Structure formats: C-alpha cells, structure tokens
Amino acid sequence: MKFQNNTTMEYRIILIASLCLLMVSQSCKESSVVTNPQLFEDNQVKKDYGDEEPEIGTWSIAAVDFKTRQIGIAGASCTYNVQGIGAVVPGKGAVIVQGMSSDEARQKAIDLLIEGEAIDKILSQIRDPKFNPEEQQYAIISLDSTVVPVAYTGKELDNEMGQRIAKGVSVQGNVLASQDVLDKTLEAFQNSKGDLAERLVAALEAGASAGGDKRCGDQKARSAFVTVFDETNNGNWPYFRLSIYGTNKGGIPAVEYLSKEFQNIYKESKHRKKTILYIVPE
Numbered sequence: 060m061k062f063q064n065n066t067t068m069e070y071r072i073i074l075i076a077s078l079c080l081l082m083v084s085q086s087c088k089e090s091s092v093v094t095n096p097q098l099f100e101d102n103q104v105k106k107d108y109g110d111e112e113p114e115i116g117t118w119s120i121a122a123v124d125f126k127t128r129q130i131g132i133a134g135a136s137c138t139y140n141v142q143g144i145g146a147v148v149p150g151k152g153a154v155i156v157q158g159m160s161s162d163e164a165r166q167k168a169i170d171l172l173i174e175g176e177a178i179d180k181i182l183s184q185i186r187d188p189k190f191n192p193e194e195q196q197y198a199i200i201s202l203d204s205t206v207v208p209v210a211y212t213g214k215e216l217d218n219e220m221g222q223r224i225a226k227g228v229s230v231q232g233n234v235l236a237s238q239d240v241l242d243k244t245l246e247a248f249q250n251s252k253g254d255l256a257e258r259l260v261a262a263l264e265a266g267a268s269a270g271g272d273k274r275c276g277d278q279k280a281r282s283a284f285v286t287v288f289d290e291t292n293n294g295n296w297p298y299f300r301l302s303i304y305g306t307n308k309g310g311i312p313a314v315e316y317l318s319k320e321f322q323n324i325y326k327e328s329k330h331r332k333k334t335i336l337y338i339v340p341e
Contacts, residue, residue: 116218116234116272117141117157117196120244120262123227124255125204129298131287133259135280135314137234137272140304142284147297148172149288152201156185158216158233159194168199182209198222198229202290218273225249230262236270243269254329256287256299260321267314281306283313285321296333299325305339316340 119134119141130153132145144157146169154168164185171181178199186192193213200208208229210222220233223245230245247265251258263283271279284302292298301324303317320338328334 116232116274117144118230118232118235118240118244118266118271119144119155119157119198120228120230120248120259121145121153121155121198121200121208122229122248122255122259123152123200123202125202125227127255128202128290129255129287130200130202130290131255131259131285133263133283133285135263135267135271135283135317137275137278137281137308139282139306140302141280141282142286142302142304145286147286147288147294149292149294150202150290151175152178152199154181155198155229155231156195157231158196158213159191161190161195164190164192164195164197168197172199178206178209182211186211196220196222196231196233198231200227200229232266234273236273239269240266240271256285256321256325256329259285259287260318263314264318267312271314276309278306278309278312279315280313281308281310283317285317292333297335298333299328300335302337303340304337311340 117134117136121132123130130147130149132147132153132155134141134144144160145153145155146165147153148169151172154165156165168181168185171184178201181199182197185197193215196212198208198210208224210224210229210231212220212222216233218233219235219237221238221241222229222231223241225245228248230241232241244262244266248258248262251261267279275281282304286297286300289298301317301321303313306313
C-alpha cells in the first residue's frame with residue numbers, strides 16, 4: 060500500500076463483519092470485505108505499546124443526526140489507542156470520558172443512558188469524587204432534539220483545554236496545540252456536507268489541521284477513530300467503525316491515515332449493514 064511520500068506501509072487488520080465470525084451466510088455479503096484480513100487482538104496491541112508513559116492529550120466529538128437518528132463519536136490522541144474514550148447507546152445518546160479516563164465513570168454513564176436518565180443528571184452523577192472527575196473531561200449527548208449536550212472539564216487538567224457545545228454536538232479536548240483545535244473541529248462539523256460519518260471525519264481533519272494534540276507535534280495524533288450507530292443497532296455492533304491505532308511516535312499521522320482509508324472504503328460501506336475495521340500501521 061502506498062502512503063504519503065510514496066513510502067510503502069504494511070498494516071495489520073481486524074475485520075469484524077456482522078455474523079461472518081460465526082457462520083457463512085447472507086449477512087457476510089452485507090459487511091465490508093478486506094483482502095487477506097488478519098485477526099489481531101486489541102490486547103496484543105496493549106502488550107506491544109502499553110508500557111509507555113500515559114499521555115492524556117485528546118480531542119473528540121460526539122454528535123447526533125436528528126433526521127436519520129444516527130449517533131456518532133470520533134476522536135484522536137497522542138496515545139496508542141484512543142477508541143476507548145467513548146460509547147454510544149443506540150436510540151439514546153453517547154458519552155465521552157477522556158483525560159485520565161475512567162472506565163467506571165463511563166460505564167456508569169452508559170448504564171444511566173440505558174435507563175433513560177436525563178443527561179444533566181448523568182453528568183452530575185459521574186462527577187462524584189469517587190470517579191476523580193477533576194482529572195477528566197466528560198461530554199454527554201442525547202438523541203432528543205430538545206436537549207442540549209452537557210460537558211465538564213476537570214480543574215486538574217492543564218495546558219490548552221475546553222469544550223464547545225451546540226445543538227446535537229459536543230467537542231472537547233485537552234493538551235491541545237491551541238483553542239483553534241476545538242473551534243475548527245466544531246466549525247467543520249457544522250459546515251461540512253454528507254452524512255454523520257463523513258461530517259465526523261471532516262471535523263477530525265479540521266482539528267488536526269489546527270494542530271491537534273500538542274504532544275504529537277507535526278504528527279498531530281498517533282491514533283484516531285470514528286464510530287456511528289444506527290438507532291436499531293446492537294450496542295456492540297455499530298453501523299460503521301474505523302479505527303487507526305498503534306502508530307509509533309513521530310510516525311504516521313493517524314488522522315490523515317484515517318481520512319485516506321475512510322475515503323477508500325466508505326462509499327461502498329455506507330450501503331451495508333455493518334462495517335468494522337481496525338488498522339495498525341507498521
């Protein structure tokens with residue numbers, strides 16, 4: 060495969076395609092197919108890269124499309140794998156927990172979304188001191204068009220940080236190159252054309268162009284992802300997910316790589332029920 064500057068790059072791929080892991084059926088035809096897919100477990104990537112010092116710099120976006128009822132999240136970071144910062148509850152909303160991200164706070168928010176709790180009350184509950192909220196950033200959005208997203212940035216986070224909220228969208232980040240990362244991410248999402256996945260990718264690209272994660276320098280980010288759920292999707296099986304992770308420091312710009320792969324696969328994938336693709340550039 061050719062990448063920027065005509066450098067040949069190899070990558071390992073995870074393909075999870077509907078029920079194809081379980082049986083050969085019509086459902087396999089409804090999911091993306093990649094030449095020579097290789098299963099590559101996430102815990103192996105953690106083994107390879109997990110001993111690095113933690114880097115909390117991240118910018119992300121959570122958004123809904125009130126017409127299609129889709130919910131999506133996307134993010135990028137100078138960490139080996141940023142995908143775990145967020146979760147979507149189809150038909151309900153989404154949550155982002157980043158900074159010194161807490162799995163417990165995120166799961167609490169997911170459970171409350173499933174129960175139908177109001178998002179302002181969810182935010183209040185995950186700001187409980189037991190979750191160390193002052194070291195984190197939270198964002199919660201609702202599929203209810205009358206509800207404004209809510210967000211919180213902890214007081215113990217430093218460097219450039221903040222959030223931007225508008226109807227149906229929340230952008231948040233910390234350890235940013237500048238506040239322009241937030242502004243440009245939101246602006247691109249609001250002004251771009253296309254469906255929800257396309258607008259989320261455009262938003263990530265704009266954030267990277269504005270400087271991205273300060274710790275990554277010109278690379279902007281080492282990992283990036285976009286995930287979109289239809290209203291009827293199972294919570295573990297999104298309509299579309301593309302994740303780029305495990306890149307070396309100073310190596311491939313993850314957002315640029317994600318954008319190229321997205322352009323290659325999305326036109327065909329958007330007509331399928333499920334497409335889930337993980338790429339670890341080497």
